[in-house]
Amino acid sequence: MTVPNPARAAAHLTGRDHLYVDGAWVAPAGTGVIEVTDPTTEEVIGTVPAGEAADVDAAVRAARAAFGPWSALPAATRAAHLGRLLDALTSRAPLIATTVARELGTPLKVATRVQAGLPLAVLKSYVSLAATAEATEEVGNSLVVREPVGVVGAITPWNYPLHQVVAKVGAALAAGCTVVVKPAELTPLTAYLLFDAAHEAGLPPGVLNLVTGTGPVVGAALAGHPDVDMVSFTGSTATGAHVSRAAADRIARVALELGGKSANVILDDADLARAVKVGVGNCLLNSGQTCTAWTRMLVPRDRYGEAVALAASMAAGYALGDPFDEATRLGPLVSAGQRERVRGYLAKGVADGARVVCGGLDADVPAKGYFVAPTVLADVHPDSVVAQEEIFGPVLAVLAYDDEDEAVAIANNSRYGLAGAVWSGDPERALRVARRLRTGAVDINGGAFNPLAPFGGYKQSGIGRELGAHGLAEFQQIKAIQR
Incomplete structure (x- = not known):
């Protein structure tokens, strides 16, 4: 409130x-x-x-x-x-x-x-x-x-x-x-x-x-x-x-x-809790109004349930409210039009079969202000609208994959190529996967943003x-x- x-x-x-x-x-x-x-x-x-x-x-x-x-x-x-x-x-x-x-x-x-x-x-x-x-x-x-x-x-x-x-x-x-x-x-x-x-x-x-x-x-x-x-x-x-x-x-x-629709690729040997925590934070930065946001979280199928639960728990901790209130972690969207745009994508995601595990259209938000609750969508198909289009709001899609090659294929299944992330317990493996991603920047294991490094994208x-x-x-x- x-x-x-x-x-x-x-x-x-x-x-x-x-x-x-x-x-x-x-x-x-x-x-x-x-x-x-x-x-x-x-x-x-x-x-x-x-x-x-x-x-x-x-x-x-x-x-x-x-x-x-x-x-x-x-x-x-x-x-x-x-x-x-x-x-x-x-x-x-x-x-x-x-x-x-x-x-x-x-x-x-x-x-x-x-x-x-x-x-x-x-x-x-x-x-x-x-x-x-x-x-x-x-x-x-x-x-x-x-x-x-x-x-x-x-x-x-x-x-x-x-x-x-x-x-x-x-x-x-x-x-x-x-x-x-x-x-x-x-x-x-x-x-x-x-x-x-x-x-x-x-x-x-x-x-x-x-x-x-x-x-x-x-x-x-x-x-x-x-x-x-x-x-x-x-x-x-x-x-x-x-x-x-x-x-x-x-x-x-x-x-x-x-634009961007960046993938956060969490490999099977990664520290899952840390990767999910940092990934949620990246997705929700500036209320999701960030072109480099990791809005697609890719996790091994055998750890999918665990990752979804962690993401929902993390996102639920982002308190909505006045930007000048120290307790606030998520402010409003920039305009009424942007709010309605994001809500439209949420409705489309649910209609396409996505499962809301946190937030969503029915979540409590302040009565005044252009707020959308931090939302985590599970069971998202890689070709669906919410996995393909830039929503520009606090919405995370969690997708499952079976092996490393499929993870790379899903990550590259986008008309965009601005940013992304790879998490692995093996830095060399992470680097190999990072080089396979068709995107202008990739962070490995939470690597910090570098304002001296070139910033820009592939494709659209x-x-x-x-x-x-x-x-x-x-x-x-x-x-x-x-x-």
Whole structure:
């Protein structure tokens, strides 16, 4: 049950009525606004401008004008600018966490550690990596150099509203690109904190610009803009396809980080209790609104009943409630629409023969707020809808397999390939299985997320990589100079 909390009252948010273009806060071209709703209370907590194509034009012009001077700066100078941005953003870490807790519903502890902590770590990595942007290579009689792509349009999602922006902006600025950011309309307030920090840090005008608005208007204008050299998009696979088509008309570069339906493969010699515990936690992180979530748990058939019971027990321990309540482990979904989407998948899963062993449509949830109970589904067929489609909610499907080859086959039976996990008492065996999974990342025995490692997917999970040196390279062109 949601309870009043002093921290919630202190985390007051107000709307923002300006865009950030050419180093200044400017009025939007139109008068439309987007309301931002607290998914816990269902109350409007602010508004932002509903930008128009004219706003995108102005932002892109500013980014184009700034590109030459910014890209000509020595790498060390760009690194110093990023360092000042990092300092300004770090001072806002508590406000970042409370803002995400309000507009997304992430429990404050998780928002502090992940939603605020991770993007700061990523930005710090690009302060260091910026110095490598001008690295050259000798290949025979050729000098191979790296140059910035140009003006970047960054279109970002609502589930990690600062991390997904910083992963693009940090790499693009380090590479020497300039950027126009279009944040998700459901969680735009967090992005404003980054631009407050950029203004305080004194980034040169036009290097980083903000246009809020809807996907069909601002997103489409940015993806199709003739003076945008690259579009970096994170979101659904369906929208990613639209972005690709818009950019293809002018042969612009595209980087896409899309959906996932990741498999957690627990082998017969694994520590089952630990694997299930960590697997449930991974699936339920951010209320299941995580593209890398291990939403399919694969277990040996002779241990299936034990694994299902463990998963149900673990999931039942995730208390629903106000993100500012210390007892809360699972917040609401981001919107009423997202809640209904997840509930629709639960109904479809049951209709297809899945067995609800925890949570489900009839579970008790707070009367107010967009809550769905943590749910574990057993007896899920590998080809069923809930095993194939990205639900993006707190829903875990547990599947049985007979041998290692079948486990790999089930794991790869997906149009996605973003992440996954393998658990085994034999690290070498786990590595062999991990290499057989057609996915962009695999964690072995709970290996920690590495913000320096390349992040991205196979198949319909995307094109390109973010984070670390590979993420920097996405924003660079390669030139060969023969001598």
